[in-house]
Amino acid sequence: MKKTFLLITVLVLSVLSFSQIKYVFFFIGDGMALPQINSAELYLTKINNKDTKLQMSKFEAQGMTTTYSQDSFITDSAAAGTALATGYKTLSGVINMNADKTIKYETIAERAKKNGMKVGIISSVSLDHATPAAFYAHQSSRSNYYEIAMELVESDFDFFGGGGIKYPKGKSKNEKDFYEYAEENGYKILNTEKEFDNFEDKNQKVIIINEDLSSGSAMKYDIDRQDEFSLSDITKKAINILDNEKGFFLMVEGGKIDWAGHANDAVTNIYDTLAFDESVKKAYEFYEEHPNETLIIVTGDHETGGMTIGFAGTAYSTYFDRINNQKVSFENFDQVLSKYKKQNASFEDIKHLINENFGLFFPEDKEKAKDKGMILNDYEVKKIKQAYDMSWKDKVPNTEYTYLLYGGYEPLTITLTHILNEKSGISWTTYSHTGVPVATFAQGYNSEMFNGYYDNTDIAKKLFQIIG
Ligand SMILES: [Zn+2]
Known part of the structure; x- marks a missing residue:
């Protein structure tokens, strides 16, 4: 009887010590x-x-x-x-x-x-x-x-x-x-x-x-x-x-x-x-x-x-490899832009940055694009120009309109991430x-x-x- 009790005690103890966090x-x-x-x-x-x-x-x-x-x-x-x-x-x-x-x-x-x-x-x-x-x-x-x-x-x-x-x-x-x-x-x-x-x-x-x-x-x-x-x-x-x-x-x-x-x-x-x-x-x-x-x-x-995964412009398709065209974070691209901003660079002068850092092609360069999905359409070019004008102002006006478009971020950068993400089939609803x-x-x-x-x-x- 004593032996059985001892055995059970040992068993219980070993189970307890076995399952200890x-x-x-x-x-x-x-x-x-x-x-x-x-x-x-x-x-x-x-x-x-x-x-x-x-x-x-x-x-x-x-x-x-x-x-x-x-x-x-x-x-x-x-x-x-x-x-x-x-x-x-x-x-x-x-x-x-x-x-x-x-x-x-x-x-x-x-x-x-x-x-x-x-x-x-x-x-x-x-x-x-x-x-x-x-x-x-x-x-x-x-x-x-x-x-x-x-x-x-x-x-x-x-x-x-x-x-x-x-x-x-x-x-x-x-x-x-x-x-x-x-x-x-x-x-x-x-x-x-x-x-x-x-x-x-x-x-x-x-x-x-x-x-x-x-x-x-x-x-x-x-x-x-x-x-x-x-x-x-x-x-x-x-x-x-x-x-x-x-x-x-x-x-x-x-x-x-x-x-x-x-x-x-x-x-x-x-x-x-x-x-x-x-x-x-x-x-x-x-x-x-x-x-x-x-x-x-x-x-x-x-x-x-x-x-979310899915965008109106890409419907049922996704192109997740396209996001790899972006080489640096939005924060690092902001720093790149700030140098050009200081020199008051023209829109023409910064187009190459958009291609190098986001892999996006302006319509005039469309022959160079391997992935035709990376060519900007007229609507996207218009949005990029508008964002460039906004980014190049001394101060971005703080209105409901600019907030909805840019969320307080560098207008040109966030416009580019939005466009690239959407071309990949990813979209966002809020900042x-x-x-x-x-x-x-x-x-x-x-x-x-x-x-x-x-x-x-x-x-x-x-x-x-x-x-x-
Ligand atoms: Zn949190």
Whole structure:
């Protein structure tokens, strides 16, 4: 009798220890819903000439997730991040506090830390931006960047990496320096590629900032990236540094999928979605070594741009290979244009830029076009000329008309991305977010909990249940 009891106890204990969660990966594609995921897959399918799926969409559990905030069917990243990190709805713009701003919510990353796991936070945008902030900060406004950065240090989390800090000395530039504060609190700051490559100290809290940042203290768009570390490089580094006996929680945000969506730039959007999926692959490789103790969740916080597959002018056809004619992000093309603008270059003088950077042919050059679909029609030429006139003004007039056409972006650039995207069979409805649900994928420990149709707050609730 005693023997049987002992045997059962040993069995139960071994089952319990066998199915213990140890490693949690939480990937958030900012502004990534099904159109972004599927566009990336169709692009790969077209250029590989065979059916190609992203790593995330091959996961064993698949869900659909509603994203609305407490005050809008169309959320912003702060309210969505709060929902994903804490399980609570709040107002758009608020980070981990209730609508009255009287209660601070505990985040899943803080719980993981309390439970003895190591914690890492990665983003391709600045580390004080709404989505990463939603895992360590509690602020009445997502614009409190300096206060958010101070909370980053106070979180005591083990690993931060990706973009930089927007206002290290506050907006007034005379507050206590963020970097000094971080070092006083035991963080090592790395901001060169060499330091990044050589860093291997598992017992050192660290903040790793990409050497060559672009606007908004963000990492470059992946389409513009040269030798700088990528989102997957830093994900791999985090896995190596964080791996320990008690496990870890790692959040990775693909933040510029959203920015490219706001700018209605499809190829830049797709490249950043692919870079995000490459970092999901790093987690998947780790999962394959630790399948019983690892859970990977991939979701989006909302859709951005109203991106869709299909355009009136291309009807039932798509030409995803055409977007490859675009060589740089909208942001880099803006910089190219600004040089010509300074010299007040004529429309004739900039036509070659349009051909070189977007592969579009003006009617007079139509003989040179290999793909006749890349020849501009009269309507498109007219739109480009109109945008050129607008871009070459000292200041673009701020009217409803110009907003609908250009969304506050460089008129000529956004007109060119619109035309190229439409010729590829991709179109956009807004320069903001939309309210459509996002896809959620899960692999590993208790992943079946993430099948079905549920709200973004449920993801955090399930995660709290899983890590205890
Ligand atoms: Zn967002």
